[in-house]
Amino acid sequence: MRCWEPRIEEMPIAELKEMQYKLLKSLVYRLYSFSPFYHDRMKEQNIHPDDIRELLDVRKLPFMFKRDLRDSYPDKIFTATQEELVRYHVSSGTTGKPTVVGYTQNDLNGWTTSLARALTSIGLGRGDVIQVSYGYGLFTGGLGLHYGAERIGATVLPTSVGNTERQIELMQDLGSTAIACTPSYLLYMGEVAEKMGVSIKKDTQLKAGILGAEPWTERMRLRIEDWLGIKAFDIYGTSELSGPMFTECSEQNGFHVWSDMALTEIIDPKTGETVAPGEKGELTITILQKEALPMIRYRIGDITSMDEDVCPCGRTHPRVQRIQGRVDDMLIIRGINVFPSQVEYALMAIPEVGQHFQIVVDRKGALDDMLVRVELNKESFSDKITDLMIIKEGIEHKLRNALNVNADVELVEPGSLPRYEGKSKRVLDRRSL
Amino acid sequence: MDVKKYVIKQISIFSENRPGRLAAIAHALGEENVNILAFSIAEANGFGVVRALVDQPEKAYKKLSSIGFNVAFTDVIAVHMHDRPGGLYEIAKMLGDANINIEYSYAYSGKEGAVLILRVDQVVDAIEKISKSGATLIESSVFH
Numbered sequence: 209m210r211c212w213e214p215r216i217e218e219m220p221i222a223e224l225k226e227m228q229y230k231l232l233k234s235l236v237y238r239l240y241s242f243s244p245f246y247h248d249r250m251k252e253q254n255i256h257p258d259d260i261r262e263l264l265d266v267r268k269l270p271f272m273f274k275r276d277l278r279d280s281y282p283d284k285i286f287t288a289t290q291e292e293l294v295r296y297h298v299s300s301g302t303t304g305k306p307t308v309v310g311y312t313q314n315d316l317n318g319w320t321t322s323l324a325r326a327l328t329s330i331g332l333g334r335g336d337v338i339q340v341s342y343g344y345g346l347f348t349g350g351l352g353l354h355y356g357a358e359r360i361g362a363t364v365l366p367t368s369v370g371n372t373e374r375q376i377e378l379m380q381d382l383g384s385t386a387i388a389c390t391p392s393y394l395l396y397m398g399e400v401a402e403k404m405g406v407s408i409k410k411d412t413q414l415k416a417g418i419l420g421a422e423p424w425t426e427r428m429r430l431r432i433e434d435w436l437g438i439k440a441f442d443i444y445g446t447s448e449l450s451g452p453m454f455t456e457c458s459e460q461n462g463f464h465v466w467s468d469m470a471l472t473e474i475i476d477p478k479t480g481e482t483v484a485p486g487e488k489g490e491l492t493i494t495i496l497q498k499e500a501l502p503m504i505r506y507r508i509g510d511i512t513s514m515d516e517d518v519c520p521c522g523r524t525h526p527r528v529q530r531i532q533g534r535v536d537d538m539l540i541i542r543g544i545n546v547f548p549s550q551v552e553y554a555l556m557a558i559p560e561v562g563q564h565f566q567i568v569v570d571r572k573g574a575l576d577d578m579l580v581r582v583e584l585n586k587e588s589f590s591d592k593i594t595d596l597m598i599i600k601e602g603i604e605h606k607l608r609n610a611l612n613v614n615a616d617v618e619l620v621e622p623g624s625l626p627r628y629e630g631k632s633k634r635v636l637d638r639r640s641l
Numbered sequence: 642m643d644v645k646k647y648v649i650k651q652i653s654i655f656s657e658n659r660p661g662r663l664a665a666i667a668h669a670l671g672e673e674n675v676n677i678l679a680f681s682i683a684e685a686n687g688f689g690v691v692r693a694l695v696d697q698p699e700k701a702y703k704k705l706s707s708i709g710f711n712v713a714f715t716d717v718i719a720v721h722m723h724d725r726p727g728g729l730y731e732i733a734k735m736l737g738d739a740n741i742n743i744e745y746s747y748a749y750s751g752k753e754g755a756v757l758i759l760r761v762d763q764v765v766d767a768i769e770k771i772s773k774s775g776a777t778l779i780e781s782s783v784f785h
Contacts, residue, residue, distance in 0.1 A: 584655060589711040591653035591692065591760075592744060593685045600686075618687045620657050623709040 210522070212328040212360065213321075216468055217523045221516075224467045224524060229263040231496040232471060236260050236269070238287075239502065245276075245285040246504065266471060266494060267482065271505045274307070277448060282308040288500040298346040299447045309348075309447050310500040316355070318497055319450040322466055323356025329457035329464065329521065330416060330441050332386055334361035337413075339379060341389035341397075342421065344368045348451025349421055353388045362386075369393065372400045379412050388418040388443070391428055398436055409437030418443050418455060423531055423549075427556065429460075442530050446508055449495060454528070459520055462527030469497055472526055473505070474514050477535045478545065488513045488545075490535050491528065509535045511547060539569060539635065541576045544613045548634050551580060554610035560588035560599045564625045568636045576639065578615045580607060583622045644768045648716050649781040650698045651760070654691040655711035658684055666691055669708055675701045678784055679758055681747035692747070694719075694758065696785050717760050718768060719784075721777040722748070724755040732757055732776060739770045 211217045219227070237257045239246035249270045250256070259268055276285070283290075293310040311319070332338065338357040342349030350368055357364045365382055367375050369389075376397065379387070387394065394417055401408050408414055417432060420443035432440045444463045445452035449470070454463040465472045471494040474483050483489040491510045495503045511533040516526045533547040540546070548567060555565055561582040568579040582603065590596060600617050607615045626633075656662040663682070670677060680693035695701045698714065705712045722728040729748075736743060742762045749756055756779065761767045771778055 584711060586711055589653075589655050589713050591651075591690055591713055591715040593683050593690060596655075596688065596690070597685055619655075620688075621655060621709060622711055624657070 209328055209333050212325040216466075217325060217329075217464075217525065219524055221518070221524050225263050228467055228471050228496065231468070232263065232266060232494065233257070233260050235494075235496055235502055235504070239504065243285065243287050245280065263471075266473070266505065269494075269504050271480065271492070271507050272503055273507050274448075274509065277307040278305045281305055283310060286310050286500050287502060288312050293500055296346075297348045297351075297447055297451065307448065309450070311450070312499040315450065315498050315500050318469060319352060319453065320355040320359050322450075322453045322469055323352060323455075324359040325466060326443070326453070326455035326464070327356055327360050327362070327418075329523065330418070330439075330455060331458055332357075332360060332362055332416065336362040336385045337365055337383050338362045339365040339367055339375070339384040339387040341367050341369060341375060341387055341393060342452075348445070348447045349388070352445070352451035352453075353418070357388075372397055373404060376401045376404060376406055376408075379408075379414065380406065383413045385413050386416040386418060387414060390421050391417075391419040391424040391432065391440070392422060394419060394432060394436070395428075398432075409435070414438050416441060420444055420452060420455075423533075425553075426530075444528070444531070448501070448503065448506060448508070449493060450498070456527075457519060457521040457523060461519075462515060462529045464519065464523055464525045465493075465528055467525045470495055472514060472528065474512070475507075476545070477507075477511075477538065478540065485516065486513055488532065488547075491531075507535075511535060511538070511549075537635075539567070539578075539637070541569065541578050541611075541613045544611070546578070546611050546613060550610055551607065551615075552634075554606050555580075555582060555603075558603055558606060560585055561603065561619075562622060564627070566625050566634055566636060568638065570638045578613065579618055580615050581618045581620050581625060583625055584619045586622060642769070642772065644765050646780045646782065647718055647768045647772075647778045648764060649694060649719055649758075649779075649784055651715045651717040651758075652693050652695055652698050652701050652705075653713045653715050654693075654705055656689050656691050658687050658689050662689075663691065665708075666705065666710070669704050670695065670701055673697075673700055673704045675704070679747065679749050679756070681745075683745065692745075694784050698785055715760060716764050717758055718764065718771070719779040720757045720759065720771055721779060722755040722757050724750060728755060729757065731774075732771070735770060735774050735776075736761065736767060739766065741767045741770065 240257045253270045255268050292312050294313050295311045297309045299307045340353045344350030417438050417440040419440055429440045441456045443452050443455045454465050456463050473492040474489040475492050476483050477490040491508050491512050493506050510531045512529045512531050514526050514528050518524050533549040538545055566581040570577045603617045676696045678694045683690045702712050744760045746759045
């Protein structure tokens with residue numbers, strides 16, 4: 209099957225936008241009338257539902273942040289009563305107080321439909337065995353994928369996380385054709401399998417990985433695909449959006465956000481203005497059809513870009529690129545937004561330097577000054593200063609092209625930059641000192 | 642003529658331009674009992690290259706690599722100069738006339754006379770020109 213719901217997935221863009229406008233209008237009316245939280249917010253901004261006269265008027269509406277959810281812990285902004293709810297999920301709270309998400313039966317149906325469309329778009333369906341190695345429980349990953357996979361008629365193998373050797377045995381014995389987990393867990397699984405004498409590429413029927421819940425890169429995709437002999441697809445979601453909702457299609461070029469469920473904007477995190485098409489910014493989503501916890505202009509804090517052109521797969525819903533960083537990581541250098549991930553991406557394409565780097569930001573007079581320290585590779589070391597200067601200037605040039613801001617490069621000795629086992633700290637901002 | 646015996650293995654070390662780096666290099670070589678016969682430092686913005694002639698280049702290379710330095714070998718030649726006014730001119734002019742470019746050079750003046758160490762773009766040509774001119778090249782065996 210090519211599309212789960214072709215009528216919607218391939219609907220002409222103009223019709224989709226018309227549908228979004230109607231959904232937005234009724235959402236705003238509903239929240240203004242029944243949600244004290246949104247009512248107050250809109251009053252504060254002097255916005256009335258009648259001011260929404262076209263889709264772009266969404267930009268008049270106030271933003272909503274994670275802190276709004278935390279402040280309303282556990283369920284102050286729910287727009288359904290407890291009797292109407294059929295499930296709770298609770299976020300882990302690693303970055304603050306946990307947040308609670310409630311679901312009505314219709315909310316669960318919508319979530320499941322979203323994943324049914326997504327899984328179909330990567331070529332899965334009846335006859336596939338989908339191993340769900342995301343955690344089951346308060347975390348949304350396991351149960352979300354579980355229901356989505358069942359809906360398309362695939363056979364679910366609900367292994368959850370852990371007990372890796374048993375997961376590999378079951379993968380072989382029951383013929384899993386797809387696995388849903390974090391990319392790092394899949395890499396770990398590949399290593400454990402090799403130790404057991406099992407090659408995932410040769411000894412299993414695995415053909416697809418549905419990978420997400422943590423940042424990963426195009427390089428990691430290539431490594432996984434090459435090593436394990438599968439196709440690796442990005443999946444995106446957060447508990448506030450229900451859970452994992454959207455995946456890449458067979459084109460593997462950004463995940464489709466279903467326009468009838470969510471209205472996507474990419475905004476400049478500093479000004480709140482919409483960025484130009486294709487530009488990078490903060491992913492902002494309005495959830496159009498949820499009953500228990502709808503959200504208007506929710507700023508997730510993830511940085512990415514969006515492509516609204518029709519996809520070669522035929523779907524008309526916009527594609528959002530893999531998450532490239534968090535707003536919290538963003539640096540503002542001479543008024544320009546710079547993400548450490550952009551620096552990393554640019555450096556990855558430069559053979560003369562290693563993968564470790566450090567960004568040092570300082571203020572010289574009134575100007576911000578950015579220095580990128582990189583380790584010179586052994587093979588690229590030349591005894592001639594002029595050769596080294598060419599390498600240094602070449603990197604500066606490439607960084608300037610990638611970042612739109614000047615960065616000085618310092619070549620340092622290999623192994624001299626700090627290494628991190630957990631979360632790396634690549635930025636040294638001396639401006640605030 | 643056997644040009645090879647005049648080709649000297651210089652060891653070049655990438656170093657950050659900050660206090661203590663030369664000491665780290667010198668200490669490592671001292672520990673290995675490697676003697677430094679001549680050396681120079683070239684410096685650019687933030688980094689430098691330490692170039693040295695040592696008696697045991699392989700040993701020096703291994704030691705410095707093992708503690709994380711970027712190290713490379715470079716072919717250089719060494720010429721005896723007349724230790725008097727105009728001594729450097731004779732060599733430099735000869736190479737210039739032969740259209741051989743000196744990429745960098747350093748010198749020392751010891752008890753056996755003045756020695757010019759040269760990194761040139763055409764090593765073989767330079768060796769032939771210099772020996773034809775009557776100047777004395779120093780064999781690599783003198784250093785290591």
